[in-house]
Amino acid sequence: MSLWExxxxxxxxxxxxxxxxxxxxxxxxxxxxxxIWGFFFTPEDYKQGSTVKILFLHVPAAMMAVNAWIMMxxxxxxxIVRRHHVSALAAKxxxxxxxxxxxxxxxxxxxxxxxxxxxxxxWDPRLTSFLILFLFYLxxxxxxxxxxxxxxxxxxxxxLCVVGSVFAVLSRYAVKFWNQGLHQDSTIMKVGEKxxxxxxxxxxxxxxxxxxxxxxxxxVLLRTVTEIRLRxxxxxxxxxxxx
Amino acid sequence: MIALLLRxxxxxxxxxxxxxxxxxxxxxxxxxxxxxxxxxxGTLARIAPGILWVGALLACxxxxxxxxxxxxxxGSLDLLATAPIPLEGVVAVKALAHWLxxxxxxxxxxxxxxxxLHLPEAGYGWLVVSLLLGTPGLSAIGAxxxxxxxxxxxxxxxxxxxxxxxxxxxxxxxxxxxxxxAAGMAVQVPLLLLAGITLxxxxxxxxxxxxxxxxxxx
Amino acid sequence: MExxxxxxxxxxxxxxxxxxxxxxxxxxxxxxxxxxxxIGKTTLMRTLAGLQPALxxxxxxPPESIxxxxxxxxxxxxxxxxxxLGFWAAVHGMAGVEAAMARMxxxxxxxxxxxxxxxxxxxxxxxxxxLVSGRPFWLLDEPTVSLDTASVALFAEVVRAHLASGGAxxxxxHIDLGLAEAGLLDLxxxxxxxxxxxxxGFDEAFA
Numbered sequence: 065m066s067l068w069e070x071x072x073x074x075x076x077x078x079x080x081x082x083x084x085x086x087x088x089x090x091x092x093x094x095x096x097x098x099x100i101w102g103f104f105f106t107p108e109d110y111k112q113g114s115t116v117k118i119l120f121l122h123v124p125a126a127m128m129a130v131n132a133w134i135m136m137x138x139x140x141x142x143x144i145v146r147r148h149h150v151s152a153l154a155a156k157x158x159x160x161x162x163x164x165x166x167x168x169x170x171x172x173x174x175x176x177x178x179x180x181x182x183x184x185x186x187w188d189p190r191l192t193s194f195l196i197l198f199l200f201y202l203x204x205x206x207x208x209x210x211x212x213x214x215x216x217x218x219x220x221x222x223x224l225c226v227v228g229s230v231f232a233v234l235s236r237y238a239v240k241f242w243n244q245g246l247h248q249d250s251t252i253m254k255v256g257e258k259x260x261x262x263x264x265x266x267x268x269x270x271x272x273x274x275x276x277x278x279x280x281x282x283x284v285l286l287r288t289v290t291e292i293r294l295r296x297x298x299x300x301x302x303x304x305x306x307x
Numbered sequence: 308m309i310a311l312l313l314r315x316x317x318x319x320x321x322x323x324x325x326x327x328x329x330x331x332x333x334x335x336x337x338x339x340x341x342x343x344x345x346x347x348x349g350t351l352a353r354i355a356p357g358i359l360w361v362g363a364l365l366a367c368x369x370x371x372x373x374x375x376x377x378x379x380x381x382g383s384l385d386l387l388a389t390a391p392i393p394l395e396g397v398v399a400v401k402a403l404a405h406w407l408x409x410x411x412x413x414x415x416x417x418x419x420x421x422x423x424l425h426l427p428e429a430g431y432g433w434l435v436v437s438l439l440l441g442t443p444g445l446s447a448i449g450a451x452x453x454x455x456x457x458x459x460x461x462x463x464x465x466x467x468x469x470x471x472x473x474x475x476x477x478x479x480x481x482x483x484x485x486x487x488x489a490a491g492m493a494v495q496v497p498l499l500l501l502a503g504i505t506l507x508x509x510x511x512x513x514x515x516x517x518x519x520x521x522x523x524x525x
Numbered sequence: 526m527e528x529x530x531x532x533x534x535x536x537x538x539x540x541x542x543x544x545x546x547x548x549x550x551x552x553x554x555x556x557x558x559x560x561x562x563x564i565g566k567t568t569l570m571r572t573l574a575g576l577q578p579a580l581x582x583x584x585x586x587p588p589e590s591i592x593x594x595x596x597x598x599x600x601x602x603x604x605x606x607x608x609x610l611g612f613w614a615a616v617h618g619m620a621g622v623e624a625a626m627a628r629m630x631x632x633x634x635x636x637x638x639x640x641x642x643x644x645x646x647x648x649x650x651x652x653x654x655x656l657v658s659g660r661p662f663w664l665l666d667e668p669t670v671s672l673d674t675a676s677v678a679l680f681a682e683v684v685r686a687h688l689a690s691g692g693a694x695x696x697x698x699h700i701d702l703g704l705a706e707a708g709l710l711d712l713x714x715x716x717x718x719x720x721x722x723x724x725x726g727f728d729e730a731f732a
Contacts, residue, residue: 199472206468210459215539219522220455224469227451227515231473234504238476241496242483302540310615314601314608321603382597386654389574389593390616525577 091278098271132162152218157287336362356485410442433488444505533582560712598651
């Protein structure tokens with residue numbers, strides 16, 4: 065029983081069909097619980113008022129924006145090294161999801177920043193990094209769409225993802241160097257340090273994070289299965305044309 | 308390899324080779340920006356490093372698709388791939404040729420355009436140094452983008468979309484180097500980081516580019 | 526010093542087109558590939574030249590022994606005939622540009638730019654590249670396209686001389702070059718039946 069068994073499209077599709085009915089309700093429940101708890105049953109911040117509660121959307125989205133790219137990097141490496149088609153298709157399936165999370169993080173950040181900093185947009189290193197990450201997603205998706213042969217597309221986007229990751233990290237440090245920024249540091253891991261996240265916010269945020277992770281898993285599984293079916297369709301069509 | 312370099316240079320300098328186009332574009336940027344921004348010397352002096360760097364970057368971008376596309380169309384790339392020189396070497400030499408034809412003229416022309424933009428006097432040396440260190444990196448990164456998109460019909464726009472995010476670190480450190488140099492501040496950090504990125508790109512990216520070329524040729 | 530292909534399967538656009546192709550080419554031998562359009566001659570040639578991976582099977586040849594001449598000649602229109610040829614000679618580390626031009630009847634055109642050559646002259650220049658590659662196994666994909674009768678005879682003579690000097694040639698062509706010693710290999714029996722798919726190793730076939 066090896067993990068690589070799930071690289072078989074048929075096995076992957078079957079497993080997904082069994083996993084999804086569990087993951088989807090769980091994701092919905094976590095998100096609903098976290099958001100309702102967070103929006104209606106937590107105290108308001110003494111400085112930020114109720115605007116602070118956008119963090120229940122902003123933080124999970126920002127986290128997944130980065131994690132989705134990391135997942136794509138891992139999937140691309142698996143494809144390049146082990147040539148599992150499902151892995152390449154999973155990377156392809158994750159890209160629009162990750163791009164959407166990036167967009168959500170940017171928009172919620174702007175909505176939060178307006179009352180807090182008095183501006184919709186600030187060339188803050190974190191904001192700028194996310195904007196650049198958005199461009200990376202855009203290029204990655206555009207390359208997938210531009211190349212006709214699916215295996216060639218998988219190879220090229222895989223190489224782009226690996227090289228792009230290196231440059232994304234470089235950009236992150238370059239941008240930090242370029243502007244010191246307004247954005248507060250992440251507080252979620254700062255239990256016991258100064259300026260910690262209010263404990264009243266901690267649990268609803270954890271629920272939201274779990275919900276978004278599960279939602280990401282569900283979406284990627286679903287989209288990967290769709291991609292597998294599209295590939296299967298293409299192979300069948302090509303074979304019919306060939307005969 | 309030297310033969311390949313000489314051939315690429317010869318083609319670039321002959322009629323229709325596109326030599327000078329990037330330079331003309333660079334000049335246009337330096338003329339258009341003051342027309343858009345207004346003639347106040349103070350404003351121009353402040354944005355000059357950034358404008359010059361963005362202009363150089365776009366001028367570089369303009370000719371990237373020629374690095375491999377022409378050789379791909381006429382079959383030379385197939386023949387080069389079966390020739391006794393490694394494809395990684397082919398990529399490196401072609402990126403070098405691109406730099407000699409596009410990047411180096413930009414480096415030489417930049418001080419003149421700096422005058423147009425009222426670049427502070429202390430900045431000229433650093434402008435040349437930063438472009439000299441940065442533009443080879445732009446060519447190496449650009450060659451990678453060109454290798455990714457070589458087989459595509461409408462690759463030009465996609466190439467820009469892929470390459471520009473990769474140019475971000477070079478742009479930031481390059482412009483920062485000039486800015487700090489012009490203001491008389493310490494320049495060691497951006498200088499070293501800029502050189503590091505270019506060296507890293509020149510050393511490692513040819514392998515990724517050759518891989519992408521092989522994928523596109525099959 | 527033999528060129529041996531055994532049980533080769535090649536794919537175009539992810540679909541297997543030829544399978545079970547086996548052939549041997551010893552020094553001094555020539556082999557002509559035949560088969561209807563679209564059977565996969567060019568795909569086979571590109572695979573043999575190492576430009577694309579084979580689905581199955583093995584190709585064994587001494588390293589750096591194959592010279593490939595495709596449909597496109599790889600000429601630069603702004604360079605002269607001598608410059609084009611000189612470049613390929615330099616890439617392969619060979620001399621003999623003058624001799625190659627003389628043998629392909631290009632000496633009078635040496636200083637003319639490739640843009641101003643006729644289709645047949647370009648083709649002759651493309652084939653002259655084989656002579657400066659210094660490689661024993663020639664893979665020729667439709668080498669006689671746009672050549673006139675005299676040029677075909679000239680080229681046949683060059684191939685014959687190459688074989689006599691210990692080289693070998695694999696040609697995909699419909700024109701009879703008049704090489705009596707050339708063997709014939711019809712590719713029609715190797716047409717893929719669809720049994721072999723583009724799957725790679727694992728049980729990952731998509732259909």
